[in-house]
Amino acid sequence: MSLSANSSVPIDIFLSYASPDKAFRKKLETHMSILQRNGVRLWFDDYAASDNRYQSEAGEHLQSAHIILLLLSANFMASDQCLREMELSLERQKNGGVEVIPVLLRPIGALEVTPLTEFTPLPSNHRPVSRWINKDEAYVDIVKGVQKVIQKIRSPLRRKQWAFKMIKQPQPLHPILRAHTIREL
Numbered sequence: 001m002s003l004s005a006n007s008s009v010p011i012d013i014f015l016s017y018a019s020p021d022k023a024f025r026k027k028l029e030t031h032m033s034i035l036q037r038n039g040v041r042l043w044f045d046d047y048a049a050s051d052n053r054y055q056s057e058a059g060e061h062l063q064s065a066h067i068i069l070l071l072l073s074a075n076f077m078a079s080d081q082c083l084r085e086m087e088l089s090l091e092r093q094k095n096g097g098v099e100v101i102p103v104l105l106r107p108i109g110a111l112e113v114t115p116l117t118e119f120t121p122l123p124s125n126h127r128p129v130s131r132w133i134n135k136d137e138a139y140v141d142i143v144k145g146v147q148k149v150i151q152k153i154r155s156p157l158r159r160k161q162w163a164f165k166m167i168k169q170p171q172p173l174h175p176i177l178r179a180h181t182i183r184e185l
């Protein structure tokens with residue numbers, strides 16, 4: 001399937017990452033630019049932004065994204081905010097409202113004791129991006145994995161199922177996000 005097929009169906013992707021991993025996020029964003037030109041919209045919480053309106057908007061995008069990429073590192077696992085975003089993401093996936101994709105940026109100890117053990121992370125060889133000799137190859141692998149999920153979402157049958165689920169079971173704003181802005185999480 002070409003990149004332009006069904007590109008009229010916008011796909012929203014939320015990137016959940018720890019602020020010390022911003023350089024990894026920016027590099028991934030660069031590699032995903034071809035997808036962005038074909039109807040993919042990327043959202044992330046820019047922790048440096050102090051505008052409450054922006055942070056509220058980021059929370060809404062976390063709630064409405066079709067795909068959530070969890071950019072995993074020790075920094076991510078040490079962040080209360082990232083863990084809350086992961087919890088919300090996994091809850092939404094359980095209810096059928098989002099595709100969650102863990103992405104290994106750096107090695108993480110004891111990943112097997114997290115709720116992510118059921119997921120197959122990207123890159124596809126399960127080697128963290130930081131351990132690749134050619135990191136561009138790691139990002140290409142990640143983009144290819146994300147593209148497969150996008151194609152699945154854009155398939156006509158999947159779109160009908162998604163629309164039915166959204167009509168039948170609207171997802172209310174999570175209580176955590178109602179009570180706090182993303183920055184306060």
